[in-house]
Amino acid sequence: NAGVTQTPKFQVLKTGQSMTLQCAQDMNHEYMSWYRQDPGMGLRLIHYSVGAGITDQGEVPNGYNVSRSTTEDFPLRLLSAAPSQTSVYFCASSKQGPQSNQPQHFGDGTRLSIL
């Protein structure tokens, strides 16, 4: 199993550009989520999904869109990149949501810089 795969690993964008961060998992997990990690702030939840066709906002959703057309894929879209979105982005998945007390599996992250 590949686990959780994120692409790309690194990306540099100019302010105002749009892009999609890809996330795929091959474990048939229902719950998927996106976090951003900034120095001194730990991981903050951007969006999450409890299954195909269902998404919801996390703690810091502004400027990001998600969709979940399949169980395997959960892409994160930056609509119009801003320097404040410079961060490391992690995708994670688990069989069910946090209330099921199942650990989340994380991808290796996407390091995004907005100039």
Add this chain to the structure above:
Amino acid sequence: SQELEQSPQSLIVQEGKNLTINCTSSKTLYGLYWYKQKYGEGLIFLMMLQKGGEEKSHEKITAKLDEKKQQSSLHITASQPSHAGIYLCGADGGAQKLVFGQGTRLTINP
């Protein structure tokens, strides 16, 4: 909403020394996860604690959950360079959301 506070935020210890990292919650803890992150990499699941008083060990790392204190501690015995990294605690924040502490950066000096 639930918040997790980790202490210390940064820790430098000499190889072979013991150390403890704490994670304190603003609300009752019904379960807590510990993850480790090596610099530039993703998070690796270490262990999960589900009950008050529960204690789990993996190699030289031991974690304990104190529900009354709304706190968990992570203890490393006889630290090694391989223990260096960022340690994060996470907990169910309600409404299908997982919340994390800000992380503790651990450096092991030879």
